Amino acid sequence: MINNLIKWLRSNKFEAYTIAFLLMILPCVPLYSAANAGQTLLIGLLISLIVLGNLVAILIR
């Protein structure tokens, strides 16, 4: 399954870059409210999404 995902990312570069970009950008909006409220768990979850976006970017060749 992971192999298929990597294959898809590499053969659909534009879509993969778009997904990576959105994952890097979109979580930042709720991140501000989560940081103000001190919700550590939610911050961890949102930063995980940003990390996922960066992992997607690494997988695109």
Added chain:
Amino acid sequence: MRFLLALVPIAVILVLMVVFRWGAARAGAAGFLSALTVAVIFFGAGAQLLAYAQVKALLLTVDVLLIIWSAFLLYRTADEAGAISTIGAALPHLTADLGMQALIIGWAFASFLQGVGGFGVPVAVIAPILIGLGFSPMAAVVVPSVGHSWAVTFGSLGSSFQALMAATGLPAELLGPPAALFLGAACLFVGPMVAHVTGSWRSLRRLLLPALIIGLCMAVTQFLVVRAGLWNIGSFTAGLVGLLVSIPLARRFRGEARDNGQLDRRALLIAISGYAVMVGITLMVQLIPPFRNFLGQFVIRVNFPEVSTSLGYVTPAGPGRAIPLFRHAGAILTYSSIAAYLIYRRAGLYRPGAAGRILSSTIRKVMSSSVGIASMVAMASIMQHAGMTDTLARGLAEGMGRLFPLVAPWIGALGAFMTGSNTNSNVLFGGLQMRTAELLGYSVAIILAAQTAGGALGSVIAPTKVVVGASTAGMEGKEGDVMRHLLLYTGLLLVVISILTITGVWLLGGSG
């Protein structure tokens, strides 16, 4: 030890891009992940600190990407109408002298294109034109690569300079004039270098006078325009002035007559009008206060509290990067793109479906570079908040001492070499250079001018740009040869900037 740990994200990017030839988007993401890991494990960055660093990074990313996206939109609007090729095709009518053509097309026109487009556009557009005019493929790549290098910082409608301001939080009035001065000095050397590429020393001696005249006009124009606060059209106006000055000079260096076909003056005028509109709108926004204030009413501004690491490094409270959405350089470019589209459409220059093609090609082109910028800005923000940038700056200040001004432009060049972009280099090293200059008591404006000038000149030898140039000139597989040719000219230009930097800090000391 802490210095080496702080260096890890930058080393990761450098090794991945240079040794493993990864693109900026992949390497930037790897750099981000390593910065995050080092910040959490070794520098005591907590969840809240990381969250605020990430939100600040979002503001900086939007600030830079607004310009990059809209600059490419304007370029595609003109290119789809055939305006770029019309302007390029008109130039050989002026002279058949190959050296003079190189100065006009490979230097002045390349600078103009860098002013409006950037992102490798000058080399990609000009290399095939030069080959068509009879230049060797190597000269066709090297001439525009060296020719546009001095125009990178204030090119792409100022995106690299915007990134420098965003990364350091310093205003254009402080950073602009010294940066324009350094790049203007480089411009004076670029012209003779372009002449040297086309025909060695004999060509250089013959074309030295026109090269100096054109160079002086472009350098002075850029300096004055930047000093007037119009930094986003610095390279554009300089390139335009360079082209205008070249016309009477070209008549003195006509060379052997060649059949270049008929010059369509009306088509040329329409092609240029798309960019004339941009200058008009920029001037209106900058020089008419009521209009400027009206557009500046809606500002995105976010306040941040003080945060600190568990090791005690404190980032003070304050606002993040303010974005005046409708007066932003990116917004001005979008208005200009719409106006240019209407002009070209009225002139019947578009085929059906042009608007769709312009938008889709713009989005496709900018997406991968957007990923690279987003990850590198986030990496730089985390490094700053975790105290990693400060650790690097202190290490550099202790290690380099009084030699630091000599090295500053080479750091900028290194950043551009490994990331493929002056913008990314400024994001990556802007804060580091500023902090090091503060610690050593040198003029921050001079050191940051060295950073961005080094980044501009170094960007042309970046593997990503060299690949673009080589592929458009049919030199795939010979990128190493192209890079070797470019290294000589870029190295000399960086030495010039190093000398100017050390002179600047001696003259100014710690002021500014």
